[in-house]
Amino acid sequence: xxxxxxxxxxxxxxxxxxxxxxxxxxxxxxxxxxxxxxxxxxxxxxxxxxxxxxxxxxxxxxxxxxxxxxxxxxxxxxxxxxxxxxxxxxxxxxxxxxxxxxxxxxxxxxxxxxxxxxxxxxxxxxxxxxxxxxxxxxxxxxxxxxxxxxxxxxxxxxxxxxxxxxxxxxxxxxxxxxxxxxxxxxxxxxxxxxxxxxxxxxxxxxxxxxxxxxxxxxxxxxxxxxxxxxxxxxx
Amino acid sequence: xxxxxxxxxxxxxxxxxxxxxxxxxxxxxxxxxxxxxxxxxxxxxxxxxxxxxxxxxxxxxxxxxxxxxxxxxxxxxxxxxxxxxxxxxxxxxxxxxxxxxxxxxxxxxxxxxxxxxxxxxxxxxxxxxxxxxxxxxxxxxxxxxxxxxxxxxxxxxxxxxxxxxxxxxxxxxxxxxxxxxxxxxxxxxxxxxxxxxxxxxxxxxxxxxxxxxxxxxxxxxxxxxxxxxxxxxxx
DNA sequence: AACATCCTTTGACTTAAGTCGGATTTGTCA
DNA sequence: TGACAAATCCGACTTAAGTCAAAGGATGTT
Numbered sequence: 001x002x003x004x005x006x007x008x009x010x011x012x013x014x015x016x017x018x019x020x021x022x023x024x025x026x027x028x029x030x031x032x033x034x035x036x037x038x039x040x041x042x043x044x045x046x047x048x049x050x051x052x053x054x055x056x057x058x059x060x061x062x063x064x065x066x067x068x069x070x071x072x073x074x075x076x077x078x079x080x081x082x083x084x085x086x087x088x089x090x091x092x093x094x095x096x097x098x099x100x101x102x103x104x105x106x107x108x109x110x111x112x113x114x115x116x117x118x119x120x121x122x123x124x125x126x127x128x129x130x131x132x133x134x135x136x137x138x139x140x141x142x143x144x145x146x147x148x149x150x151x152x153x154x155x156x157x158x159x160x161x162x163x164x165x166x167x168x169x170x171x172x173x174x175x176x177x178x179x180x181x182x183x184x185x186x187x188x189x190x191x192x193x194x195x196x197x198x199x200x201x202x203x204x205x206x207x208x209x210x211x212x213x214x215x216x217x218x219x220x221x222x223x224x225x226x227x228x229x230x231x232x233x234x235x
Numbered sequence: 236x237x238x239x240x241x242x243x244x245x246x247x248x249x250x251x252x253x254x255x256x257x258x259x260x261x262x263x264x265x266x267x268x269x270x271x272x273x274x275x276x277x278x279x280x281x282x283x284x285x286x287x288x289x290x291x292x293x294x295x296x297x298x299x300x301x302x303x304x305x306x307x308x309x310x311x312x313x314x315x316x317x318x319x320x321x322x323x324x325x326x327x328x329x330x331x332x333x334x335x336x337x338x339x340x341x342x343x344x345x346x347x348x349x350x351x352x353x354x355x356x357x358x359x360x361x362x363x364x365x366x367x368x369x370x371x372x373x374x375x376x377x378x379x380x381x382x383x384x385x386x387x388x389x390x391x392x393x394x395x396x397x398x399x400x401x402x403x404x405x406x407x408x409x410x411x412x413x414x415x416x417x418x419x420x421x422x423x424x425x426x427x428x429x430x431x432x433x434x435x436x437x438x439x440x441x442x443x444x445x446x447x448x449x450x451x452x453x454x455x456x457x458x459x460x461x462x463x464x465x466x467x468x469x470x
Numbered sequence: 471a472a473c474a475t476c477c478t479t480t481g482a483c484t485t486a487a488g489t490c491g492g493a494t495t496t497g498t499c500a
Numbered sequence: 501t502g503a504c505a506a507a508t509c510c511g512a513c514t515t516a517a518g519t520c521a522a523a524g525g526a527t528g529t530t
Contacts, residue, residue: 131367139329150305152388154309200520435510438509
């Protein structure tokens with residue numbers, strides 16, 4: 001963890017300015033926030049918080065990617081969100097409950113801004129801009145979860161995996177290429193848990209898609225050979 | 236739909252005062268809101284909005300219960316929320332998107348407050364109290380959806396149904412009785428779609444629970460004979 | 471380089487839960 | 501009251517996807 005010096009305070013201020021949640025704020029307001037938050041660094045696979053941990057505050061990602069997940073009684077892991085820079089997590093208990101309701105773990109080395117609960121609540125109770133920005137963030141996550149619920153209850157694993165691949169080539173910006181592709185940056189175990197299945201099944205899906213010449217796998221990259229068929233599979 | 240008269244305006248004002256989303260507001264602020272909203276009445280099975288409809292605004296339930304659901308390409312219905320008085324719905328697109336992302340339907344005769352988008356956005360942009368209250372509401376729904384995702388991806392239908400029964404006896408307040416019970420107020424089709432299955436399967440679950448003397452069904456009521464076993468099933 | 475650990479793949483097997491067709495039951499309205 | 505439609509239930513069948521065990525690969529550590 002980085003010690004907060006005056007110099008550092010300026011860095012935080014500049015970072016905050018770029019975050020969606022703090023956009024449209026005056027410098028004066030940004031200063032109030034930068035005064036209460038800390039930068040925390042984590043290494044790959046580090047736990048950030050565990051379900052049931054006493055709630056202290058929430059995080060915003062500066063660098064790295066974070067996995068938000070639950071573990072069921074019989075040990076099955078389901079991943080709710082895979083988050084990237086500028087996204088926040090652990091913000092729900094600001095308004096509901098006194099404990100973290102999920103687990104958060106760094107998928108690679110990560111730099112996060114930590115914002116403590118009490119101070120932040122005091123601050124936003126009289127700041128409609130931050131509240132409004134947070135509502136936008138919450139709305140996005142609600143959409144995401146809603147889609148997940150629908151997919152899990154009415155689609156089969158192959159449909160969900162095809163949807164995942166399409167999402168990923170969009171994020172990668174390769175969806176307009178003649179041969180769209182994506183790079184596998186997380187373990188297959190994580191991908192499986194994200195689409196609601198297990199590695200064994202995912203492995204079989206990959207094989208099937210390759211057999212049907214819909215994708216081509218080369219090292220850590222997956223190339224889409226037949227986008228039309230893939231879209232049909234995603235429905 | 237009720238025509239808005241002066242008298243009616245006062246009624247709306249009084250209703251608004253009781254809603255979580257508008258708690259802690261001054262009378263003056265409540266007046267501004269009551270000035271822009273309308274009461275709309277719906278009959279059982281009426282559609283309130285459909286997925287893809289152009290977004291006009293959101294609703295708060297005064298009376299009745301509302302089902303929020305999606306229909307998949309192959310016609311399967313998955314229910315995301317079953318909402319009761321004082322809860323709001325259709326508020327996500329205030330902050331994300333220009334269309335309703337889900338369907339809403341009245342499960343029985345219902346009375347709703349409708350709040351139009353543009354006017355409301357203008358109003359809350361400078362009102363941190365309403366924003367904060369909305370964040371609380373969003374947080375609750377996020378919790379609910381998160382739990383649904385976890386259940387759908389790591390539990391079996393019986394576990395989810397047992398969980399549903401436990402939730403219902405809690406809501407009914409009968410959970411401390413020697414023989415907790417709940418009343419079936421919605422069709423089994425709806426219950427099935429809510430727990431992510433079909434009526435045939437639900438029918439078999441009910442039979443199995445009766446055979447094992449865990450529940451007793453009498454007309455529209457389900458009595459819990461063995462709460463301990465039911466809790467074990469819900470895990 | 472060697473070791474251990476984790477990740478991934480694969481085949482054989484099992485099973486939960488969906489599909490389908492048809493039989494009942496229930497509710498609704500003329 | 502009758503009769504039509506909708507909701508519910510049930511048995512027979514099918515299948516997607518999970519479990520289990522075992523074998524390869526990959527990765528990192530000392």
